[in-house]
Amino acid sequence: MKIALRYPVFFYMLIICNLQLNSQNLYSNYSSMSQNIYKLEKEYPSVCTVNSLTKTAGGKEILEITIGTGDKNNKPGIAVVGGVEGNYLLGVEIASGFAAALLKESDSPDIKSLLDKVTFYILPNVSPDATEQFFSKLKYERNVNCRSTDDDRDFVSDEDPFEDLNNDGYITLIRVTDPTGSFVESNEDARIMVPADLSKGEKGKYLVFSEGIDNDKDGKYNEDGEGGVNFNRNFTFNYESFGLNSGLYPVSEPETKAVADFLFDRFNIYTVFSFGPQDNLGQPLKSAEGPASQPRPQTRRGQYRRPAMSEADGIITSILKSDETINKMVSDRYHEITGAKGAPVSRTTRGNFMDWAYFHYGRYSFSTPAWWITAEKGKSPEAAFLKYADSKKMNDVFVPWAEIKDPDFADKKTEVGGIKPFVMNTPPADTLGDIVKNNYKFITAIASMHPELEFLDMKTENAGENLFRITLHVHNKGIFATCAEIGDDNMFTRIMRISLELQQGQSIISGLKVERIKRLEGGQSAEFSWLILGKGTVKVTAGAVNTGIISDNISLR
């Protein structure tokens, strides 16, 4: 009975595989990705655990892979996040490919010793509702989950989706030859539609819309399709209230909340890598010339303050100086290791994950689309992409303009065509393997620069009789600071402590039993000193979960 069932399924899968495009064979849909992830846990039980954090509105699990050894949550941690924006499928492959590669090499001496020091938390796909559109019969670039929302605020939800007017399985564009249109063919590539430039004496020839009909007859095309909320717009930093696909309030979605909770609960994480439209690896961020924050408005009454909390002067909107240095170094390494040239078009969206991970989660945060075609300044990225595709003989990236019958424009020449969805964010199949491998090398190289504490110049002096003076430095021998500068004032990062454990009969004459250690840049150290009365052994312990905790016994005799 079981066998009988299996064959039709297998047969069906074969058909699907054959139908799929070449490049898609290498991208995994939700179910095969999930299977692969759970397989990793079975294959590497000693270093790998898989957790399901929550389910999306579309009923898909958000999976998390922890890779580490020993006391995993009490040593520096790195998060690797894919699927930050649903139309960037590459990030899902990089994140899951990273986990697979790391596990494959987990027996090698290099990775073994890395895992002694660092734990990896990999979230391969945080937008599974959206990414699934890539594998469905109707393909369009989607970045929203399955929550039903009223995108055009007409008090009806999901009533104006795309329609595949030419039945080719892709949503592209419609152009209508019409004197009221404002679009013309581009000078760079006649296949591309660009707005007419009145300053150059150009007159518009075409109306251009996305492919579909105006279902709700409001004059707008496909402005309220299936879903939803965009994971990459639902975070608290620079959140856009009442924005398109930003959610009812920040962190309103189960997957956003689950990811934020997962990360907040892990105080040991000091760096987040994510893969999506935001970039600070191709081009590192620059700190502000003046103050990094907006000044606070003057008020008549003083702000309520607490000694345990220091308040910043205002909302911080650009990278802080010390973090800028690290960002520059990491970006340089990115180019060196992956061979990436130039930088992608910079995309900032409000409420995005990369900015949140830095400004509000308070960690080092790095993001890149990981693959891009560089366009010259002022030139069309679409034209540059088509030129690249031609040179690579990629012949399935464009749907040639072809006339269709469209009831919305019954008496006008109407054509469907344009660049196929996803092709500009998803590299050709033959390059995918290298991209995944190079990003794996990059992340592991950066991971080896983690903060790490050691005691230096530990001295004990007998100050006479039973009185001893202990002096030592706590040194950060890593390249990364013990905590990103942005996280120093954040309640959800830990403050390092140094503490002494005395034996019976010993007492502290001068110095604190427990003391805070200020944030240490890479290579920086802090000096501590105590006067102890009484012979014996003193145990000194220093650090926090994000740096690892070190201890030593000091013998006083």
Added chain:
Amino acid sequence: MIKNLYKLIFFSSLISVLLFQNTAAQNEEFFFRASGSPSNPKVQASWNRYYTYAGLVDLCTKLAAAYPGLVTMESAGKSYQGRDIVVLTITDKKVSQPDKKPGYWIDGNIHSIELQGTEMALYTAWYLCEMYNDNEFIKQLLKDKTFYIAPTINPDAREYFTAVGVPPRSGLVPRDNDRDGLYDEDGYDDLNHDKNISQMRRKSPNGDYKTDPKDPRRMIHVEPGEKGEYELLGYEGIDNDGDGLVNEDGPGGYDGNRDWGLNWQPNYIQYGADKYPFSFPENQAVRDFTLKHRNITGAQTFHNSAGMILRGPSVQGGGAEVYSREDDEVINTIGKKGELMLPGYKLVTVWKDMYPVWGGELDWWHGEMGCFVYSNELWTPYLMFYDSTKTDDAAEYEFEKLLLFEDSFIPWQKYQHPVYGEIEIGGFSKNFGRLHPGFMLETDAHRNAAFCIYNAWQTPKLQVTDVKVRKLQGGLSEVTATIENTRMIPTHSSGNLQYRIDPPDYVFLEGGKVLAGMIVRDKDMNVNEEQKKNPSRMEISNLSGYERVDLKWVVKGGSKFTIRVESIKGGTASAQSD
């Protein structure tokens, strides 16, 4: 024998009191009605003491039982420790559905030590019920409006404050305030076990405080060059975690009023904020309730203290909130009426006159729910002597002595402190300073309830008037009608309009086939705005305070027409043609 007789009388009277409490009103011949108050309430309640959580649940249960035609009691959700967030829905249930009438929300006690918001909310609920049968205004009000009253939206910390005596501003979700990996490990300590956290002082030759010669209970700062005798060491407590700091990580340690989903900022910008908006279950419960009751048009969220009627914006420029001139006029007019009704209270704009607040509840109600909302900061020292020149610390001591007979002062007593050595513990008890003394609680509860009632009364009341029919040729009729908002608050705030939060007000014509529909902008000049799509459901984007909108339809067939208006925040109304 006589002793026993007394006992007998005492117990029998106690039993009769209990019986009356549980059944109904007392014997009417005992009382003569004072104006404006229920003289013989069905549910006995006293307003010169504070309710514990159990007490407020008991009172709410009794109201719901005594007035089933008015009161529905439900739980909006659970607190962190599993207590119900009780919400009373109070309206005349015989007239329309509760959530089809303009709603008015009241909550209190979001800050744990700010107890009396609960009593203001409870008093309002009790007053509405007990006056319904005797007062025409209240009767009509409950026909037109629905009150949603949540006496406490922070029940865990209320219970903690009243029972244990530690004053966190926050709820009781554990939090690592000193960022050492331990949660709530170094809070205040009730060293002298009197269920109060009071002050610690120590005799010291270097001290900069001395006792006040006029009232030795009071500590005063010495003049420059003057020698002091005491140093103040802060609130009662020890260094529980041995890190060199006292009381730096107590229970909770956040601010539930920095946890709302509009204009939110993290804790390094806004003290008290947590990980993201709605980090706490109590606020999640209120949020979910509000999202299910879009008919709520006005709101009051009680705090203490300082005698302020707070209005937004809470941050300069309002952030994501919209404040138009029209809305400002309404907010200020009602707020000024509040100043009249609440002596000693001043209308205050949060960011400008107090301090900026990111992620406050006020912004959620105004910006996200499109409501007209105030937050009254209850109690002001002005109320001590009704004298604005006698409101300082010295006046508090005098007031407490003359009118409260030192009932709320804990005399300084010696204590051996593990770190500070011999100290003294004393000062005002937790029920003084920010909380109303018993004898003033009912007065201020009534005034604040009246302000809420005034607010609720000013929420929109819609009318359909002047339904007229004129025969046109070819069997067609022209139907005209006027839709009017007869109160001050609009059906849509400016933010509601700009962000299209609630649907427009819909006007339906029934009784014939609508061929065309239009809003009449100028009757005399025949300037109309035709609604081409779906004219049998005309859309009016907003009905401002006292605004009248004329509509006109061309209808085929029918002779008697019904015009009905439906507004999410303005309620419903209808009228028929002759």
